[in-house]
Amino acid sequence: xxxxxxxxxxxxxxxxxxxxxxxxxxxxxxxxxxxxxxxxxxxxxxxxxxxxxxxxxxxxxxxxxxxxxxxxxxxxxxxxxxxxxxxxxxxxxxxxxxxxxxxxxxxxxxxxxxxxxxxxxxxxxxxxxxxxxxxxxxxxxxxxxxxxxxxxxxxxxxxxxxxxxxxxxxxxxxxxxxxxxxxxxxxxxxxxxxxxxxxxxxxxxxxxxxxxxxxxxxxxxxxxxxxxxxxxxxxxxxxxxxxxxxxxxxxxxxxxxxxxxxxxxxxxxxxxxxxxxxxxxxxxxxxxxxxxxxxxxxxxxxxxxxxxxxxxxxxxxxxxxxx
Amino acid sequence: xxxxxxxxxxxxxxxxxxxxxxxxxxxxxxxxxxxxxxxxxxxxxxxxxxxxxxxxxxxxxxxxxxxxxxxxxxxxxxxxxxxxxxxxxxxxxxxxxxxxxxxxxxxxxxxxxxxxxxxxxxxxxxxxxxxxxxxxxxxxxxxxxxxxxxxxxxxxxxxxxxxxxxxxxxxxxxxxxxxxxxxxxxxxxxxxxxxxxxxxxxxxxxxxxxxxxxxxxxxxxxxxxxxxxxxxxxxxxxxxxxxxxxxxxxxxxxxxxxxxxxxxxxxxxxxxxxxxxxxxxxxxxxxxxxxxxxxxxxxxxxxxxxxxxxxxxxxxxxxxxxxxxxxxxxxxxxxxxxxxxxxxxxxxxxxxxxxxxxxxxxxxxxxxxxxxxxxxxxxxxxxxxxxxxxxxxxxxxxxxxxxxxxxxxxxxxxxxxxxxxx
Numbered sequence: 001x002x003x004x005x006x007x008x009x010x011x012x013x014x015x016x017x018x019x020x021x022x023x024x025x026x027x028x029x030x031x032x033x034x035x036x037x038x039x040x041x042x043x044x045x046x047x048x049x050x051x052x053x054x055x056x057x058x059x060x061x062x063x064x065x066x067x068x069x070x071x072x073x074x075x076x077x078x079x080x081x082x083x084x085x086x087x088x089x090x091x092x093x094x095x096x097x098x099x100x101x102x103x104x105x106x107x108x109x110x111x112x113x114x115x116x117x118x119x120x121x122x123x124x125x126x127x128x129x130x131x132x133x134x135x136x137x138x139x140x141x142x143x144x145x146x147x148x149x150x151x152x153x154x155x156x157x158x159x160x161x162x163x164x165x166x167x168x169x170x171x172x173x174x175x176x177x178x179x180x181x182x183x184x185x186x187x188x189x190x191x192x193x194x195x196x197x198x199x200x201x202x203x204x205x206x207x208x209x210x211x212x213x214x215x216x217x218x219x220x221x222x223x224x225x226x227x228x229x230x231x232x233x234x235x236x237x238x239x240x241x242x243x244x245x246x247x248x249x250x251x252x253x254x255x256x257x258x259x260x261x262x263x264x265x266x267x268x269x270x271x272x273x274x275x276x277x278x279x280x281x282x283x284x285x286x287x288x289x290x291x292x293x294x295x296x297x298x299x300x301x302x303x304x305x306x307x308x309x310x311x312x313x314x315x316x317x318x319x320x321x322x323x
Numbered sequence: 324x325x326x327x328x329x330x331x332x333x334x335x336x337x338x339x340x341x342x343x344x345x346x347x348x349x350x351x352x353x354x355x356x357x358x359x360x361x362x363x364x365x366x367x368x369x370x371x372x373x374x375x376x377x378x379x380x381x382x383x384x385x386x387x388x389x390x391x392x393x394x395x396x397x398x399x400x401x402x403x404x405x406x407x408x409x410x411x412x413x414x415x416x417x418x419x420x421x422x423x424x425x426x427x428x429x430x431x432x433x434x435x436x437x438x439x440x441x442x443x444x445x446x447x448x449x450x451x452x453x454x455x456x457x458x459x460x461x462x463x464x465x466x467x468x469x470x471x472x473x474x475x476x477x478x479x480x481x482x483x484x485x486x487x488x489x490x491x492x493x494x495x496x497x498x499x500x501x502x503x504x505x506x507x508x509x510x511x512x513x514x515x516x517x518x519x520x521x522x523x524x525x526x527x528x529x530x531x532x533x534x535x536x537x538x539x540x541x542x543x544x545x546x547x548x549x550x551x552x553x554x555x556x557x558x559x560x561x562x563x564x565x566x567x568x569x570x571x572x573x574x575x576x577x578x579x580x581x582x583x584x585x586x587x588x589x590x591x592x593x594x595x596x597x598x599x600x601x602x603x604x605x606x607x608x609x610x611x612x613x614x615x616x617x618x619x620x621x622x623x624x625x626x627x628x629x630x631x632x633x634x635x636x637x638x639x640x641x642x643x644x645x646x647x648x649x650x651x652x653x654x655x656x657x658x659x660x661x662x663x664x665x666x667x668x669x670x671x672x673x674x675x676x677x678x679x680x681x682x683x684x685x686x687x688x689x690x691x692x693x694x695x696x697x698x699x700x701x702x703x704x705x706x707x708x709x710x711x712x713x714x715x716x717x718x719x720x721x722x723x724x725x726x727x728x729x730x731x732x733x734x735x736x737x738x739x740x741x742x743x744x745x
Contacts, residue, residue, distance in 0.1 A: 035406030
């Protein structure tokens with residue numbers, strides 16, 4: 001028995017205890033409130049405070065994903081490269097669409113799509129998947145959904161390297177003057193992905209269908225984006241310039257993918273490899289139009305982000321019970 | 324009074340227990356109107372404050388809501404109503420090693436866990452060596468955590484939590500695991516924390532651990548705060564609530580026994596239902612000089628334990644047994660009237676058997692007595708009562724340990740001449 005005699009006696013009053021605070025009580029302290037409703041503002045500041053955790057989560061997620069695999073991160077390049085190869089084969093040689101350097105066209109669209117789709121899809125299952133820590137450790141849970149987007153961003157980085165290699169090999173260049181347009185496009189994709197991811201991750205806790213549903217939705221969504229086909233030449237021509245095209249453009253990924261294609265593929269008008277007159281494949285918009293669309297999406301994305309945080313906050317209270 | 328570190332304000336937590344509730348969309352839609360659930364209030368308007376630098380224990384039996392309360396304090400669960408205000412950095416050990424990722428190495432897990440507790444990489448770098456050293460995992464730190472033994476897991480978890488320098492440390496029944504040496508190390512670290520003026524919220528299965536570590540304790544029973552005060556008081560409240568629960572259970576068992584017998588089960592059972600027992604334990608009380616003035620006896624004072632009985636018929640050769648348990652639950656005394664050479668028969672009516680100790684040579688703590696009545700020959704137990712009486716012992720001196728034996732020290736210098744001779 002190692003009981004300190006003084007500490008266990010009943011009659012010694014607390015304040016007579018030999019206890020000397022050594023100045024730690026003076027250091028700055030953050031006050032945290034745990035209650036049923038936490039305001040969106042408080043959530044954002046919590047998330048901001050946990051940014052190091054975000055980095056760590058992304059790092060460990062990638063580490064775990066490629067643990068014990070010989071090729072490691074190379075796999076993150078191999079699988080999109082495979083998709084690319086298949087589409088390239090099908091549309092470049094079998095169903096000839098006549099777009100020269102089709103692989104670059106395809107890749108420039110796929111890049112942003114993969115970033116968005118990969119992030120949102122893994123975010124959907126992330127709270128359920130990480131139930132172990134969600135039930136035991138306190139931290140802003142939104143970080144988990146954001147980290148899925150972060151992991152996807154790392155893959156985006158590696159895929160960009162592959163794209164650069166392709167461009168070097170095929171000797172094509174991006175439209176250097178428009179290159180800055182990629183920044184708002186990237187920001188908009190990130191914010192949208194984070195917003196969707198946060199909301200879906202919370203819904204999925206209560207309704208596990210979400211995970212499967214999102215897979216189906218994503219497949220449909222992919223074909224609703226002008227990635228394997230050209231916007232101007234196909235969609236615009238078929239749907240006409242008015243309402244239907246406008247509807248099509250409501251798909252938030254469309255303007256982003258168009259921006260990416262405009263910048264990276266850089267040829268709005270092409271000379272088809274199948275012969276014939278030049279064809280307009282990308283919209284003849286000015287840089288300002290692209291910028292305006294991307295900025296609008298960014299604003300919408302930020303709005304959705306707040307909505308997502310609000311939804312998340314409503315559902316979060318029951319996570320520990322439902323998991 | 325120091326500032327408030329943790330303030331629990333009217334916290335309630337409701338758990339909805341659904342009966343086979345579907346989590347798929349189809350089931351939701353099909354069973355939409357037919358939501359069957361029962362509400363369970365794990366916490367019911369609990370309020371108390373923990374001052375800075377204080378160590379508060381939370382006592383309660385299983386399902387009393389203490390873990391739920393801790394989860395609310397840590398922020399893992401959100402209360403249904405009310406709020407918890409936490410001032411300062413909080414590190415919680417809700418379950419040791421929770422939040423570790425099996426696939427990652429110990430090193431990676433330290434960094435991940437550190438950042439979950441709100442530390443920057445640089446801050447973790449600073450304490451990294453201490454963590455590894457405390458956990459005694461130098462050799463294994465680069466191995467994946469999934470290869471760790473449960474003891475290693477526990478050590479790493481505790482090491483991270485105590486080394487990240489929190490203002491408030493929340494510990495949930497974690498000292499029950501790990502070997503004795505590590506437990507001691509943890510307790511030492513907890514003491515060190517206390518001396519540094521940190522706040523600790525401590526949940527333990529062992530009331531005596533609470534008694535030895537905490538300044539104050541609260542008792543929860545079915546989500547309701549039923550007691551708050553000095554550890555001694557709280558432990559008593561806790562024990563009482565346990566006894567009540569036990570009695571309810573015994574009553575239920577008794578009912579079952581009666582039902583079994585009525586069903587034609589003629590086998591003679593040693594444990595008779597209370598109303599059929601020929602002799603039962605009455606009041607058990609503890610007496611010592613000055614017991615009407617002080618709620619505790621001083622070490623080395625004489626003490627008497629009176630075991631009262633109520634007999635409905637004469638008993639030939641009744642045997643009264645006494646057991647006394649120490650503050651840590653260990654058995655200190657086990658004796659009976661037979662061993663003590665006292666043989667007697669009991670007439671119908673009431674009476675008592677008095678066990679007298681000349682001097683209670685044990686030190687501080689709460690001692691619990693259990694009493695029983697058996698037949699001397701047949702081995703039949705008429706009645707047995709755990710926790711029949713409890714008494715506090717106060718030791719005024721400064722020594723520590725378990726036993727307060729007559730002891731003195733003397734000094735004798737060795738004669739120099741003598742030394743030279745030898």
